[in-house]
Amino acid sequence: MKLARTIGTMTLSKAHPGMHQAKLRLVEVVESIDQIDVEPLGGETxxxxxxxxxGIGDLVALAEGPEAAQPFSDVKPLDASIVALLDEVDLGR
Incomplete structure (x- = not known):
């Protein structure tokens, strides 16, 4: 699981049948915990x-690979899913 920040939305004109009414977001991966409050992050999109x-600007938890599609009983062509909205990150510093 990775930390990421939502930076945009993607719309599809044609998609796999399992993707109808999907909400796709563009997220930037947080490369270093020291950059968690920096915008734009400049990480991988x-x-x-x-x-x-x-929503745009939200800090999220991102699942990638086979784990991204596990919540679904039907087959979905996913490589990444937003699985949590993060309200706060406490590093105990």
Whole structure:
């Protein structure tokens, strides 16, 4: 699981049947915890299925690979899913 920040939305004109009514978000991966409050992050940009209703600028938890599609009983062509909205990150410093 990775930390990421939602930076945009993607719309598809044609998609796999399992992707209808999908909310796809563009997210930037947080490369270092020291950059968690920096915007823009400048990290890798990924398209992720939004399971949580994230908004632009939200800090999220991102699942990638086979784990991204596990919540679904039907087959979905996913590489990444937003699985949590993060309210706070406490490093105990």
């Amino acid at each position: 990924i398209v992720a299925w939004d399971l949580c209703g994230s």
